[in-house]
Amino acid sequence: MFASKTDNPLRVPSVIVRAEQRTVHQADGPVRAGIPEHGRIPRYYAVKVRLLELIEELGQGAVLPTERELAERFDVSRVTLRQAVTELVLEGKLSRRQGSGTYVAGPKIVQRLSLVSYTERLRRKGIEPGRNLITLETLHAGEDLAGDLDIEPGADVIHIERVLLADGERVGLESTYLAAQRFPTLLEVFDPSSSLYACLSDKLGVVFAEANERIETVLATPREALLIGTNPALPMLLLHRVSTDAGGRPIERVRSLFRGDRFSFTTHMRADD
Template sequence: MRAGIPEHGRIPRYYAAKTELLALIEELGEGAPLPAERELAERYGVSRVTLRQAVGELVLEGRLIRRHGSRTVVAPPKLLQPLALVSYTEGMRAQGIEPGRTVITAEPMPADAQLAEDLGLEPGGEVVHLERVLLADGERVGLESSYLPRERFPELLGEFDASGSLYAFLREKLGVVFGEAEERIETVLATPREALLIGTNPATPMILLHRVSWTPEGEPIERVRSLYRGDRFSFATRLRARG
């Protein structure tokens, strides 16, 4: 494939229309409505069914947004979250975006075998579970579940405002120093519950991050599962050669 064109040179009609739409999106700019479906189908010489397929892909990719009761509009640029030991709050504020969280769960729970192993606990040891919907300028964009050893962080349930930054509380109030983390990334579809909490279509691709972090001395701090809308987020990191 070169620029989307297969080696045999035959381009699906929906893809040709999608390429035309991408050029139109760049011309229109963020928030602008697309012309009517009939007009676009005639302009690009395709059926309305073919045009809908092209538009549907661009919606899934986060280039267009379908709004209830109005036309499809050009989406804003994707939010960029660094793959680094920084909090969601820091990542959003670096882009001029106001972060927020809606608390779903803040409670103790027993750790299963895998969670206990990740956090250096005996199976059944208590952890604090924080489940929060992530907001960006008031828009729901993700769902985060954090698990921390309760015995090491007894202040969490009594003193921590779960609508705020967990990393800021750990650093500033408890003196926790993050040393390193291991992160795994995959693409998934949201469960019906997750889609409802985030307010997204269950067919929208999601980006799932699993992270375990430790102090510089190797003591586990947290395990976190972060689910982000694939149509609203991209991730970046800087790589260096070993040695």
């Protein structure tokens, strides 16, 4: 039967199944994951659940009531409320704007992992891509980089570092390394504000065939956080990629750092993969 209702704003609804003496929670929400086995719900998490309900009611772009108003509504301290709000900011469900308030964030940009350029992936979703050049230089390859690009250690490599934009918003930071000997004219024909993939394909005749990619979660360094314009405590998605042509020859090594509150990635798998 249903648990009795209460005016306590921190109460999390549940259904009691007497036959098995266990609690069944909603299947599509965040409640079950936040409740420890002993059943005692952290106070901040109960507030977080209520905030998620409020976010759904308000809708994208709406401003959240003030911290004082929410603390009074949920009958909790501001410290407890702040912890719940901070988690929702880190998860990308809320966004803070200095001097303005806290807003309901829009949906994350969902990207499929594929051999398609950042430019093309965003345009397919109706989002305007952009880039701000940070670094364009020639360096000497260390052993690891040389191994990835199949060149001798100490050989020249072209390093291109750019802030990635989505509809004018800074969402990531990308560093690309290419063998200078293989692409001696790249710096003459490449426009840093445009797609590198398009330049390699259309102007230099490069055909991308395969790529090995690894994803992990990290925190941005102070420099990276400053360039992307985000809180250093915000989780980031870090992608490492080495792309090759049809002959298996490395084309590039890329390190892409994306805001975890704005991006998620999908892939398709088969049984024989």
